[in-house]
Amino acid sequence: MRLYEEGLIYRGDYIINWCPRCHTALSDLESEHEEVQGGLYYIRYPFKNGRGHLTVATTRPETMLGDTAVAINPEDPRYKDLADDTLVLPLLGRELPIIRDAYVSLEFGSGALKVTPAHDPHDFDLGRKHGLAAIRVMDDSGRINELGGTYAGLDRFEARKRVVADLEAQGLLEKHEVHLHAVGHCYRCKTMVEPILSQQWFVKVGPLAAEALQAVQEGRTRIVPEMWTNTYHEWMTNIRDWCISRQIWWGHRIPAWYCGCGEVIVSRTTPQACPKCGGAELKQETDVLDTWFSSALWPFSTMGWPDQTPELKKFYPTSCLVTGFDILFFWVARMMMMGIKFMDQVPFKDVCIHALVRDASGQKMSKSKGNVMDPLIIMDQYGTDAFRYTLAAFAAQGRDIKMSEERIAGYRNFVNKIWNAARFTLMNLQGDREAGAGLPPTLEDRWIISRVNRTAAEVAAAIDDYRFNDAASALYQFTWHEFCDWYLELVKAPLYNHDDPARQAAARRTLGEVFSRLLRLLHPFMPFVTEELWQRLPGAEGSVMLAEWPNGEPQEVDPQAEAQMELLMAVIGAVRNIRGEMGIAPGQALPVVLMSHEDSARQVLESQAPRLTALAKIASLDWAVEGEPPAQAASAAVAGVTVYVPLTGLVDFAAEVARLDKEIAKLEKEITPSRNKLANEGFLAKAPAEVVEKEKAKVAEIASKMERLAASRQRMRAFM
RNA sequence: AGGCACGUAGCUCAGGGGGAGAGCGCUACCCUGACACGGUAGAGGUCCCGGGUUCAAAUCCCGGCGUGCCUACCA
Numbered sequence: 001m002r003l004y005e006e007g008l009i010y011r012g013d014y015i016i017n018w019c020p021r022c023h024t025a026l027s028d029l030e031s032e033h034e035e036v037q038g039g040l041y042y043i044r045y046p047f048k049n050g051r052g053h054l055t056v057a058t059t060r061p062e063t064m065l066g067d068t069a070v071a072i073n074p075e076d077p078r079y080k081d082l083a084d085d086t087l088v089l090p091l092l093g094r095e096l097p098i099i100r101d102a103y104v105s106l107e108f109g110s111g112a113l114k115v116t117p118a119h120d121p122h123d124f125d126l127g128r129k130h131g132l133a134a135i136r137v138m139d140d141s142g143r144i145n146e147l148g149g150t151y152a153g154l155d156r157f158e159a160r161k162r163v164v165a166d167l168e169a170q171g172l173l174e175k176h177e178v179h180l181h182a183v184g185h186c187y188r189c190k191t192m193v194e195p196i197l198s199q200q201w202f203v204k205v206g207p208l209a210a211e212a213l214q215a216v217q218e219g220r221t222r223i224v225p226e227m228w229t230n231t232y233h234e235w236m237t238n239i240r241d242w243c244i245s246r247q248i249w250w251g252h253r254i255p256a257w258y259c260g261c262g263e264v265i266v267s268r269t270t271p272q273a274c275p276k277c278g279g280a281e282l283k284q285e286t287d288v289l290d291t292w293f294s295s296a297l298w299p300f301s302t303m304g305w306p307d308q309t310p311e312l313k314k315f316y317p318t319s320c321l322v323t324g325f326d327i328l329f330f331w332v333a334r335m336m337m338m339g340i341k342f343m344d345q346v347p348f349k350d351v352c353i354h355a356l357v358r359d360a361s362g363q364k365m366s367k368s369k370g371n372v373m374d375p376l377i378i379m380d381q382y383g384t385d386a387f388r389y390t391l392a393a394f395a396a397q398g399r400d401i402k403m404s405e406e407r408i409a410g411y412r413n414f415v416n417k418i419w420n421a422a423r424f425t426l427m428n429l430q431g432d433r434e435a436g437a438g439l440p441p442t443l444e445d446r447w448i449i450s451r452v453n454r455t456a457a458e459v460a461a462a463i464d465d466y467r468f469n470d471a472a473s474a475l476y477q478f479t480w481h482e483f484c485d486w487y488l489e490l491v492k493a494p495l496y497n498h499d500d501p502a503r504q505a506a507a508r509r510t511l512g513e514v515f516s517r518l519l520r521l522l523h524p525f526m527p528f529v530t531e532e533l534w535q536r537l538p539g540a541e542g543s544v545m546l547a548e549w550p551n552g553e554p555q556e557v558d559p560q561a562e563a564q565m566e567l568l569m570a571v572i573g574a575v576r577n578i579r580g581e582m583g584i585a586p587g588q589a590l591p592v593v594l595m596s597h598e599d600s601a602r603q604v605l606e607s608q609a610p611r612l613t614a615l616a617k618i619a620s621l622d623w624a625v626e627g628e629p630p631a632q633a634a635s636a637a638v639a640g641v642t643v644y645v646p647l648t649g650l651v652d653f654a655a656e657v658a659r660l661d662k663e664i665a666k667l668e669k670e671i672t673p674s675r676n677k678l679a680n681e682g683f684l685a686k687a688p689a690e691v692v693e694k695e696k697a698k699v700a701e702i703a704s705k706m707e708r709l710a711a712s713r714q715r716m717r718a719f720m
Numbered sequence: 721a722g723g724c725a726c727g728u729a730g731c732u733c734a735g736g737g738g739g740a741g742a743g744c745g746c747u748a749c750c751c752u753g754a755c756a757c758g759g760u761a762g763a764g765g766u767c768c769c770g771g772g773u774u775c776a777a778a779u780c781c782c783g784g785c786g787u788g789c790c791u792a793c794c795a
Contacts, residue, residue, distance in 0.1 A: 033791085056795085058795060059795065071795095104795085105795080109794085112795095113794095113795050116795095120793080122793055122795080195793095228724095231790070234724095235791080364789085393733090394732090396733080399734095400725090400788085402733085404732045406731075406743075407732060407733080407743060409743095410742095410757095411743085413743095413757040416755070416757045417754090420754045423755075473743095476743090477742085576760060579760080581761070585749080586760065586761095617752090670739070674738095680775060682776085683776065684775080686775045687775060688738090698739065
């Protein structure tokens with residue numbers, strides 16, 4: 001009503017997109033252009049004076065039945081001296097004036113354009129400009145009507161064939177070329193849209209769009225990822241009036257009444273009599289509003305508008321709308337227009353455009369194409385949580401998703417991993433998470449607490465930025481490769497040591513705490529399994545949905561513990577590498593000798609000897625005096641520490657030399673770019689000091705490793 | 721036709737000026753007391769091509785080639 005009163009809604013005769021199957025008008029958006037192979041027909045229109053003809057080109061010969069003129073470009077040299085200014089329309093014999101308009105392209109077709117104002121939007125404009133009649137020759141089902149002469153009653157495609165055949169028979173078809181062009185199709189039923197002259201209701205969107213555009217330009221509404229603002233801008237700038245009449249049976253009926261005297265009454269209440277003639281014979285408009293028009297009011301109409309309800313006050317404008325790009329115009333832009341118009345404020349602060357799931361070849365999934373992946377089947381197969389996690393992991397900004405079942409299976413495995421980690425955790429907690437306070441934390445305690453806090457901070461930051469894939473992968477990495485791979489293995493030692501119940505309890509405490517935080521962090525991505533496990537976690541109350549969200553406590557980040565763990569993991573990795581590369585059975589415990597000139601490293605490793613021994617499967621752990629390595633041993637170099645595995649008896653010296661060669665070659669490849677940089681004077685002069693320092697430290701570390709490995713290699717060679 | 725993306729391991733994809741990453745797949749070994757939907761170790765890359773900017777380019781700029789999407793009335 002308000003829009004009508006302000007002149008922003010009007011009724012008018014225009015060419016609209018008509019679906020001959022749905023029997024309704026469509027907006028420009030609902031007409032989807034699709035490339036089709038059509039024909040370009042060159043048809044001879046004879047001059048009235050009988051001397052020759054003018055050839056016009058058209059893709060839709062059947063519309064010639066509604067022609068009311070032929071247009072040429074006034075600049076066209078071919079048509080400078082025409083024999084006559086009047087043509088005779090073939091088949092029907094109607095006389096057609098030749099009009100001159102710069103709109104006609106000199107390059108396309110024959111340079112002569114047949115004008116059918118009732119069946120083409122541009123012809124309609126031309127018709128208005130030149131005062132031509134508009135003859136509508138088709139009915140609402142796409143059949144030729146009584147104005148189409150002998151073609152009356154034929155379907156539009158049938159009519160085309162007949163028209164072409166008849167023209168050919170009369171020698172009026174000059175030629176016929178194959179022609180690719182984009183043709184509108186009904187978004188609902190894919191029927192070819194027919195542009196038809198018709199009286200409909202329209203919204204004058206210009207002023208509304210200008211405001212909606214400005215809101216985004218001024219940042220009152222932010223579109224994420226930003227690249228979509230271009231698209232939004234483009235569309236808002238080139239927008240045409242919006243046809244909102246629909247001849248369908250669902251939707252809001254347009255509140256307009258027609259009186260026999262010709263008066264149109266638009267009213268909030270049902271009018272009793274015509275204000276002009278007093279007549280009581282009023283008929284309400286049968287058309288309904290486009291559903292997108294109605295739903296443009298959604299952000300406020302759902303909260304009691306036009307009343308100023310408490311809900312409306314509190315929740316408008318909303319914080320974030322999450323949607324797909326294909327809805328950006330249909331709905332988002334229109335909610336913006338209406339929100340600003342009626343609420344004086346944008347409907348949402350952020351619009352988050354998420355990725356669209358496409359099929360394996362990048363096609364948009366659609367039922368009619370038959371390339372849909374049924375989420376119910378997938379969830380049945382891999383689990384709802386796995387499916388949801390996959391979508392989150394794939395949801396990188398600005399990119400669509402080609403769904404891959406392998407990835408879903410990978411996340412199913414992840415869910416399973418968590419389930420098993422939970423079994424381990426719950427089994428060991430023995431119903432108690434509270435005991436064990438007071439003992440100083442072990443290295444693995446400090447480390448995992450530090451890591452879970454870093455992860456929490458990372459997840460929080462990622463979610464704030466709508467980088468759901470970053471959040472998902474941070475959690476995956478932490479859960480599997482830190483919590484499960486390292487922490488759970490390390491914590492087994494205190495957990496299984498019944499001789500030290502206090503330490504055992506302390507271990508339980510940390511385990512329970514970290515696992516509890518992990519469940520809370522995972523919950524948004526994996527709601528079902530985490531809730532199930534939460535219910536079994538001792539000390540957890542209520543639903544995990546309501547549990548406190550871990551944001552990451554900076555004071556619980558412990559860089560020293562992380563550095564020490566890094567050393568421990570490197571040494572364990574070195575022993576395992578030797579075991580794997582030398583083909584030593586996993587079950588065989590190995591003697592290990594360490595050598596280091598760094599007291600701090602030695603201290604850490606000595607204090608962690610039990611963990612080191614357990615995870616690297618070590619039979620005996622000894623320290624060598626510097627410069628006196630064990631004679632026959634495989635070796636590895638980590639930062640600050642050299643690792644020896646004496647292999648007397650079962651050692652294969654050639655294999656060890658080969659292993660060291662490979663390792664040295666790898667380091668060589670790593671060190672070269674850094675050495676080159678340091679040899680570059682420009683780098684030393686212009687690069688930031690910390691970058692130069694970093695390169696130097698890197699070169700020093702790798703060089704040290706290489707030296708130690710080379711020394712080992714030399715010793716091994718002596719035994720060959 | 722115009723616009724916007726994308727081209728990184730065999731496949732699916734992150735990253736985005738200073739040490740090439742993940743999942744799956746692959747190779748070898750292992751049913752180790754949470755987990756074989758698993759563990760340990762490993763192989764695998766001209767970051768599409770060509771220029772440019774820079775001390776430094778997979779990353780920024782320009783031009784190609786290829787792919788996808790969106791918009792569009794050339795009858």
